[in-house]
Amino acid sequence: MKKLKDSDYDIIFSYLEELFPNADTELHFNTPFQLLVAVILSAQTTDKQVNKVTDKLFQTIKEPQDVLNMGLKKFEKSINSINLYRNKAKYIYKTSEILALNNWEIPKTEEELIKLPWVWEKTAKVVVYVLYKKPVIAVDTHVHRVCNRLWIVQTKTALQTSKLLEERIPSQYKLIAHHCIILFGRYQCMARSPKCENCRLQSLCLYFTKNHQKKCLK
Numbered sequence: 001m002k003k004l005k006d007s008d009y010d011i012i013f014s015y016l017e018e019l020f021p022n023a024d025t026e027l028h029f030n031t032p033f034q035l036l037v038a039v040i041l042s043a044q045t046t047d048k049q050v051n052k053v054t055d056k057l058f059q060t061i062k063e064p065q066d067v068l069n070m071g072l073k074k075f076e077k078s079i080n081s082i083n084l085y086r087n088k089a090k091y092i093y094k095t096s097e098i099l100a101l102n103n104w105e106i107p108k109t110e111e112e113l114i115k116l117p118w119v120w121e122k123t124a125k126v127v128v129y130v131l132y133k134k135p136v137i138a139v140d141t142h143v144h145r146v147c148n149r150l151w152i153v154q155t156k157t158a159l160q161t162s163k164l165l166e167e168r169i170p171s172q173y174k175l176i177a178h179h180c181i182i183l184f185g186r187y188q189c190m191a192r193s194p195k196c197e198n199c200r201l202q203s204l205c206l207y208f209t210k211n212h213q214k215k216c217l218k
């Protein structure tokens, strides 16, 4: 398996930073609780769809007590265009009840966050990364795909990628890696028909090399 050199990481991240300067989450939020809700809602749903719902919802829901005041049924109805909305509503409501017993504070560590209902490792990492600027890298389908194409990892599942990624990415890039790679995967290095023609990472890319070879053999 090819092992990337430090200079390869420099090439990758200088390109990604150039493409996506000031890369940030595309989820809309104003309070830490709203971010937590948005990240929970975004499981198996696009950020665009989540924003469509939360742009209206967050006019009312700013803190956990607002969810409790609204009541489960009404809250469920307000997110019913989101995938798995019944479960998500139930667990966000439950989370609000737990936070009520905890002075309404959003936990600051991954370990505490994953004790909340429907908060998985990926959700917890996004929350601590975005809110508290911790150098962790949440792995979604885009991060998994891009990192495999660029030889950062060679894994079959996102879980395997997640286990390896934080030790592979050099520390100076950890604070930008998550958002840069997600945006790259969303807008350039898509699963189908990635925009390879003008990509400056062709020489480092397994996907490009394989497809280029196939074209040459035709």
Ligand code: SF4
Pocket: 149, 150, 188, 189, 190, 194, 195, 196, 197, 199, 200, 201, 202, 205, 206, 207, 208
């Ligand atoms: S060459 Fe294509 S597949 Fe490879 S990183 Fe660039 S856009 Fe992605």
